[in-house]
Amino acid sequence: MxxxxxxxxxxxxxxxxxxxxERGIGVLGIARHGNTSLAxxxxxxLEQITLDLSDTGAVAGWLAGDTLKRYLAGSKTSLLINNAGIVQPVGPMQAQDIATIGHAVSLNVAAPLMLASAFTEASSDAAxxxxxxxxxxxxxxxxxxxSVYCATKAALDHHARVVVLDQTPNLRICSLAPGVIDTDMQAxxxxxxxxxxxxxxxxxxxKRTGSLADPRECARRLVDYLLDDGFGQSPVADLRDRGS
Known part of the structure; x- marks a missing residue:
């Protein structure tokens, strides 16, 4: 896997x-910066790729290579987790920075959809x-x-709904809301x-009442769901509806 x-x-x-x-599952991490602690x-x-996912040209160029196919070769179960994203720009429409809008749409929408397409082709031999x-x-x-953050996340939800309709063999997908987590984005x-x-x-x-979810606990529950036999039964889901 x-x-x-x-x-x-x-x-x-x-x-x-x-x-x-920690579960012994190999990870190909893609981000602007590496994770030295996990490495x-x-x-x-852990293998790492340094890539600015908001640069659609750079993403397309990297996906044109054979890294994904080589990495996934021989893997009977292959996973793609589109996690990277930003909340900016925040504010009423007339006050939003135009360049930041483009950055957000590229990172939050274009990159996940491009990776999903490339992943599906590269993992065609997986069961x-x-x-x-x-x-x-x-x-x-x-x-x-x-407005931008809501729109980009809604795009991921709708993408998952349509992919299910395509009925690609051996492929399951879910656009999953993980809840409100105590991360830098919340700060x-x-x-x-x-x-x-x-x-x-x-x-x-x-934050004040301690109601933010712990990232590690959220990650455990998220991976449990991803590996569960019931994953993908609904194309859009909320992790908070699944209990502990």
């Missing part, structure tokens, strides 16, 4: 990578193929100031000005 994971250098992605590696602990299981998009409740509910949200994100106080309260 082998896994491809984006955004493995920090946050939830680092926790997912650690959980997979030193799992030198034979069991699974893709999980790390989505968000923001893809299913609207939040003032988060970034709490640091946002109220005029940009009017619901900031709700997220401050989650």
């Amino acid at each position: 082998k896994a491809i994971l984006t955004g493995h250098a920090r946050g939830l992605g680092a926790a997912i990578a650690e959980d997979l590696l 030193s602990r799992f030198p034979t299981l 069991d193929r699974r893709i999980v998009h790390i989505s968000s409740g923001a893809g299913r509910s609207v939040y003032p100031g988060w 970034e949200i709490r640091a946002t000005a109220l005029e940009q994100f009017p619901l900031r106080e709700r997220f401050e309260a989650l």
Whole structure:
């Protein structure tokens, strides 16, 4: 079994990578920066690719090579976890930075869809193929100031729904909301000005009351679900609905 994971250098992605590696599952991590801690602990299981996933030209160029196919060769179960993403730009539409909009759409939508397509072709010999998009409740509910983030996460949800209709052999997919996790992204949200994100106080309260999920516990539950026989029965799911 082998896994491809984006955004493995920090946050939830680092926790997912650690959980997979501790289970003896090989990981090909793709991010702008490497994870030196995991590389030193799992030198034979972790491979890393330095790539800016918001640069669609660079992503397309890398995917045109044979790295994915070589990495997945001989793996009977192949996993793709599209985790990398950003919440910016935050604020009303007229105040959003245009370049940051393009960056967010490239990272949050284009890269996962490009990787999903390339992964499906590269893993064609595998008996069991699974893709999980790390989505968000923001893809299913609207939040003032988060028009770009909500839209990009909703795109992942809809992509998974349509892929299911395509009925690709031996392929299961789910766009999964993991819940509200205590990561750097949450700190970034709490640091946002109220005029940009009017619901900031709700997220401050989650931190203050200890209601944010621990990244390692969330990663354990997420990987449990990814490896479960029932994975993919619903193309869009919320990890919080699955209990502990």
